[in-house]
Amino acid sequence: MKKESSPLWLEYKPLNTAFAGRAAIRCPSRVDRQGAAVTELITALKIMLPAAELTFGADSASLIFEADIADFLDPEEYMISADERGASVIGGSESGLLYGIFAYLREIRLAGSFVRMNRRVRPALELRMLDHWDNADGSVERGYSGESFFFEDGKLVVNERTEMYARLLASCGINSAVINNVNVRGEAVRLICEENIPQLARLSALLHRWGIALYLSIDFSAPVSVGGMRTADPLDPAVGYWWSNKARELWKAAPDLGGFLVKADSEGQPGPYAYGRDHADGANMLARAVKPYGGRIIWRAFVYNCTQDWRDTRTDRACAGFRTFAPLDGHFDANVILQVKNGPMDFQVREPVHPLFGAMKHTALAAEFQLAQEYTGQQLHVCCLLPMLREILLWNTCTDIQPGRVIDRICAAAAVSNTGDSFCWTGSELAGANLYGFGRLTFEPQLTAEDIIDEWITLTFGRDEKVREVLSEILLSSHKAYEDYTAPLGLGWLCKPATHYGPDPWGYEFDRWGTYNRADRDGVGIDRAKTGFTAMYNEPLRELYSDPEKCPDELLLFFCRVRYDHLLHSGKTVIQHIYDSHFEGCERAEEFARLWDSLEGRLPAEVFDNGRRRFKEQVRCAREWRDVINAFFHRLSGFSDEQGRKLY
Ligand code: GCU
Numbered sequence: 001m002k003k004e005s006s007p008l009w010l011e012y013k014p015l016n017t018a019f020a021g022r023a024a025i026r027c028p029s030r031v032d033r034q035g036a037a038v039t040e041l042i043t044a045l046k047i048m049l050p051a052a053e054l055t056f057g058a059d060s061a062s063l064i065f066e067a068d069i070a071d072f073l074d075p076e077e078y079m080i081s082a083d084e085r086g087a088s089v090i091g092g093s094e095s096g097l098l099y100g101i102f103a104y105l106r107e108i109r110l111a112g113s114f115v116r117m118n119r120r121v122r123p124a125l126e127l128r129m130l131d132h133w134d135n136a137d138g139s140v141e142r143g144y145s146g147e148s149f150f151f152e153d154g155k156l157v158v159n160e161r162t163e164m165y166a167r168l169l170a171s172c173g174i175n176s177a178v179i180n181n182v183n184v185r186g187e188a189v190r191l192i193c194e195e196n197i198p199q200l201a202r203l204s205a206l207l208h209r210w211g212i213a214l215y216l217s218i219d220f221s222a223p224v225s226v227g228g229m230r231t232a233d234p235l236d237p238a239v240g241y242w243w244s245n246k247a248r249e250l251w252k253a254a255p256d257l258g259g260f261l262v263k264a265d266s267e268g269q270p271g272p273y274a275y276g277r278d279h280a281d282g283a284n285m286l287a288r289a290v291k292p293y294g295g296r297i298i299w300r301a302f303v304y305n306c307t308q309d310w311r312d313t314r315t316d317r318a319c320a321g322f323r324t325f326a327p328l329d330g331h332f333d334a335n336v337i338l339q340v341k342n343g344p345m346d347f348q349v350r351e352p353v354h355p356l357f358g359a360m361k362h363t364a365l366a367a368e369f370q371l372a373q374e375y376t377g378q379q380l381h382v383c384c385l386l387p388m389l390r391e392i393l394l395w396n397t398c399t400d401i402q403p404g405r406v407i408d409r410i411c412a413a414a415a416v417s418n419t420g421d422s423f424c425w426t427g428s429e430l431a432g433a434n435l436y437g438f439g440r441l442t443f444e445p446q447l448t449a450e451d452i453i454d455e456w457i458t459l460t461f462g463r464d465e466k467v468r469e470v471l472s473e474i475l476l477s478s479h480k481a482y483e484d485y486t487a488p489l490g491l492g493w494l495c496k497p498a499t500h501y502g503p504d505p506w507g508y509e510f511d512r513w514g515t516y517n518r519a520d521r522d523g524v525g526i527d528r529a530k531t532g533f534t535a536m537y538n539e540p541l542r543e544l545y546s547d548p549e550k551c552p553d554e555l556l557l558f559f560c561r562v563r564y565d566h567l568l569h570s571g572k573t574v575i576q577h578i579y580d581s582h583f584e585g586c587e588r589a590e591e592f593a594r595l596w597d598s599l600e601g602r603l604p605a606e607v608f609d610n611g612r613r614r615f616k617e618q619v620r621c622a623r624e625w626r627d628v629i630n631a632f633f634h635r636l637s638g639f640s641d642e643q644g645r646k647l648y
Pocket of ligand 1: 142183263
């Protein structure tokens with residue numbers, strides 16, 4: 001059944017002008033009048049200027065909008081000069097023009113009227129990508145926003161929602177999308193098979209019109225699982241030949257396809273190890289198959305031993321990605337991009353930045369983030385990830401190559417999507433800020449989280465000052481609040497196993513996933529100088545992280561093992577910090593619920609009610625976190641709370 005969907009931040013409204021004259025769109029013949037850029041401009045102007053007479057190229061018009069393409073700009077770059085009488089928007093290609101049109105429309109919507117502006121912008125990263133973990137049966141792995149809108153009963157769906165999706169992505173600058181789960185299972189294995197190719201071609205063409213390249217997660221063992229071969233050995237010429245033919249077939253039908261995403265030798269997914277080959281062998285074989293069509297292989301670095309013995313204190317999961325991939329630096333073909341999760345573990349609320357960003361000097365890199373709030377409240381809790389994303393992108397890897405921030409070392413950023421078929425796309429309206437913000441930030445990382453949130457609120461909810469104040473206060477402090485009532489000082493994995501929702505500090509302690517806190521009566525945390533992990537960072541980071549006296553408080557228990565009465569830079573002991581942050585974080589969650597309630601009548605009723613239900617659950621769950629974690633550490637350490645609060 002087709003479900004309705006919200007236009008989110010793309011709901012155009014009439015501007016504050018009673019303009020009733022002629023408004024003209026002028027574009028030379030090299031601009032496609034049927035293309036997405038001009039279409040969007042017309043759609044928007046018709047709504048924004050309801051009384052205007054809209055024409056093409058008329059000389060006597062009093063408002064003129066020029067759209068052009070110029071070779072001196074990069075393909076995705078745009079230039080805008082505008083005033084009260086209209087605008088000239090120039091892109092380096094149809095995509096650049098589209099971004100320029102969206103940027104111009106955004107500015108006049110934010111101002112409520114025609115604005116004077118001069119701007120030239122080029123996206124900071126070449127690929128700004130959304131990774132959907134959608135399964136062919138319509139379910140979504142770690143999906144908290146309903147079912148997939150790409151798949152229904154094993155079939156690929158292309159409909160009006162797909163079009164709306166493409167507009168939303170393009171409007172915030174996202175230019176590529178992987179539509180299926182990295183764990184390729186069930187019918188999804190056959191996505192690249194003949195019967196699905198016509199529909200893939202339709203989807204690819206639709207997305208391409210909005211500047212978005214379609215990518216597919218593939219099964220590394222496809223030559224066996226769907227090709228009827230006996231091996232998927234990447235060095236077997238017959239396997240390479242099979243993939244070359246497959247690529248030819250796919251690109252012939254869908255010439256704008258972007259490429260493949262591969263999760264190999266990870267958590268049960270097949271990969272080159274089965275044949276005694278390494279990850280460069282696997283990735284390069286595929287890279288050669290897609291190269292003639294300009295295709296890319298996005299190869300994930302999320303490779304670790306998921307059958308670890310908890311008694312083994314020497315093996316450290318945090319080291320795994322680096323140990324696997326650092327020795328392969330320089331071995332990958334030019335059209336391979338190594339996709340590295342933002343931290344060495346798995347999207348915890350706080351992790352250090354992955355050391356591979358400062359180590360891979362001859363490999364194209366993508367940073368992988370997760371907008372789906374798997375470990376950050378599953379869209380039932382508000383947790384705005386933009387300040388964290390920005391901090392990571394601008395973090396200095398201290399490599400000897402300059403400039404050495406993460407954003408300078410990568411060519412792509414990917415985010416596990418938080419979307420589904422719910423009316424508001426992201427289950428919770430507030431989670432829409434993460435989707436919008438990911439696109440905006442990876443296009444223009446110089447924007448602050450505050451800037452982005454402000455524009456998102458105005459574009460989504462209009463210009464009510466109280467709404468703007470309350471929502472930006474909640475969003476901007478939400479990540480800290482979540483961190484405070486859940487995982488103190490960089491200690492992850494205190495959540496319930498499998499679901500990853502709610503507290504269970506013993507839950508991952510005796511498990512096989514390499515996810516331990518090692519808390520006992522004397523202390524807590526892992527000495528990661530001892531496991532070899534801190535040595536994977538460049539100096540001075542290595543020294544900083546290895547020394548409990550120097551290590552930043554927020555990462556202390558990730559890197560070091562300390563006693564409960566260890567003094568933090570903040571002046572508090574570790575144990576008192578744990579108690580205080582849990583009480584404070586929980587109070588913040590209660591405050592969020594009260595703040596939200598103060599917006600009653602100012603937001604559409606369904607939005608308000610949906611939010612109220614979610615804040616109620618957030619408060620319940622935050623109290624549970626507070627009491628379970630405080631009781632856990634109180635019982636283990638024997639320290640009481642300086643303020644005499646109840647610790648259970
Ligand atoms: C996490 C998540 C899995 C996912 C995996 C991945 O471990 O829980 O559902 O498959 O990450 O990123 O591949």
